[in-house]
Amino acid sequence: MLSGPKPTDLAHGTFIGGLAALGGALNGAEICPEPDGAELVDVAVFPNERKAGAFASYYPDGLPQFFDEMETAISDARARHGVRVFNMSLNILQPAAPDRYSPHAARLDQIAESNNAIVFISAGNIQPQDLRPEWPADATAALGNLATSRNDGLLTPAESARNVAVGALNPPGHDGCLPFAPTRYSRRGPGLRAGVKPDLAHIGGAGSQHPKLGHGLFSILPDGTIVDGCGTSYAAPLAAKTAAVLDHAIEGEVSRETLIGLLVHHAEMPTLLQDKTLAPIAKHMVGFGMPPSADRILETGDHTITLVFASRIQRDQQINFRFQWPASLVGPEGKCRGRAKITLVSTPPLDARFGSEFVRVNINAVLQQEQANGGWKGRLEPLYLPSRREAPPIEAERIEHDLKWSPVKVLAKTFPQGVGPSSNWRLFVEYLTRAGEVMPEEGVPFTVIVTISDPDAEQPVFNDMRQNLQALGIQIADIRTAARITPRV
Numbered sequence: 001m002l003s004g005p006k007p008t009d010l011a012h013g014t015f016i017g018g019l020a021a022l023g024g025a026l027n028g029a030e031i032c033p034e035p036d037g038a039e040l041v042d043v044a045v046f047p048n049e050r051k052a053g054a055f056a057s058y059y060p061d062g063l064p065q066f067f068d069e070m071e072t073a074i075s076d077a078r079a080r081h082g083v084r085v086f087n088m089s090l091n092i093l094q095p096a097a098p099d100r101y102s103p104h105a106a107r108l109d110q111i112a113e114s115n116n117a118i119v120f121i122s123a124g125n126i127q128p129q130d131l132r133p134e135w136p137a138d139a140t141a142a143l144g145n146l147a148t149s150r151n152d153g154l155l156t157p158a159e160s161a162r163n164v165a166v167g168a169l170n171p172p173g174h175d176g177c178l179p180f181a182p183t184r185y186s187r188r189g190p191g192l193r194a195g196v197k198p199d200l201a202h203i204g205g206a207g208s209q210h211p212k213l214g215h216g217l218f219s220i221l222p223d224g225t226i227v228d229g230c231g232t233s234y235a236a237p238l239a240a241k242t243a244a245v246l247d248h249a250i251e252g253e254v255s256r257e258t259l260i261g262l263l264v265h266h267a268e269m270p271t272l273l274q275d276k277t278l279a280p281i282a283k284h285m286v287g288f289g290m291p292p293s294a295d296r297i298l299e300t301g302d303h304t305i306t307l308v309f310a311s312r313i314q315r316d317q318q319i320n321f322r323f324q325w326p327a328s329l330v331g332p333e334g335k336c337r338g339r340a341k342i343t344l345v346s347t348p349p350l351d352a353r354f355g356s357e358f359v360r361v362n363i364n365a366v367l368q369q370e371q372a373n374g375g376w377k378g379r380l381e382p383l384y385l386p387s388r389r390e391a392p393p394i395e396a397e398r399i400e401h402d403l404k405w406s407p408v409k410v411l412a413k414t415f416p417q418g419v420g421p422s423s424n425w426r427l428f429v430e431y432l433t434r435a436g437e438v439m440p441e442e443g444v445p446f447t448v449i450v451t452i453s454d455p456d457a458e459q460p461v462f463n464d465m466r467q468n469l470q471a472l473g474i475q476i477a478d479i480r481t482a483a484r485i486t487p488r489v
Contacts, residue, residue, distance in 0.1 A: 020087075083117070169235065257310065
């Protein structure tokens, strides 16, 4: 929570803190899905922006000095209280550029990495004169509205590569807008060419007021008064709360990559944005979607299994993990059916001097099935692939759609009729460096999350996979204890 030193503006920070501490009681589980209650640390570094000259009086050297103070405060909170999840509901009024990794994002990324922390950043609010119309039910009309919108791109440092940017969705139960649609004020991506921004979306309150419900998102003022409000400032802490609950629920300290990966992997695309017509722009509005509660992320049923691989890839190394597809999903002649999804989150070296090529090492993960000739064939497709490609994609398409060079990648595929000749599969992780770049001596940390499921929710996928892995002599454990058994390496 950022509220600031004197002169202070306590209302904004208190509204955010109220959402984290008692959002469920005020808004219900559909908007605030985590249990109420939170321990908050106030990182008091931002002065009241309504006081003329306040920022310059505290930071005469400008934004670099502000980020220095922010790093000191985060390091102190990390050392004293073990805080790893921070909410930063403020933006610098500069648009993110697709070919420039801003110094503000670079500084924030350095702070997060050095403290093994995650900062949840608001995507930014559109100025009143540029507000879009409310999101319509018709997909073609939605595209038309976006085509005529102006000055609604992300603000820095929301293009951050180490942290999580959050856009805003409409609340349910508000007559003036469609539930879970992108709000009219939430800024959109893309950020940098290498990646998806914003990363996630959450409820931020409606941009149009209801006669009784106002903006449809409620919290408190410093004097305890219940008020309504809206803004990406209020969507970010709801996503941050889920990350904090995950971090608290999992024994030991899991990596940053694992926490981000769990949120992204289980995020759900709002129904309104699942229309194929909206595929080209959905990721720019809500990223990978809205994360469910931490309980839903950690608990799986009998018909699905999620495996988490947290490791570090070294120079000249490839990682190859072989396994058997769940027996209950294997048909005649080895055809494998079901659904598979993988999410990769890595922390590659970054260098702002190279502009849009600032990510210097590309970590890639694929799920492959063994073929009759002994070779291996990748079976999943990038989540935001616009259509089936007949020809091999060019490099620009790999960057835009396959998320080549992006630290976060998601691939998925459903096989209703079954594919391939074999139940032998493997997770394969490899890397590629930019020309002239050398893989860091310490390697690159990453997490891959793999989910295999039966879309019909009938077959015992969990037990099948568990038995397969145990037969291979692989030590597995529930994620609540896995962090203790397999620490970050």
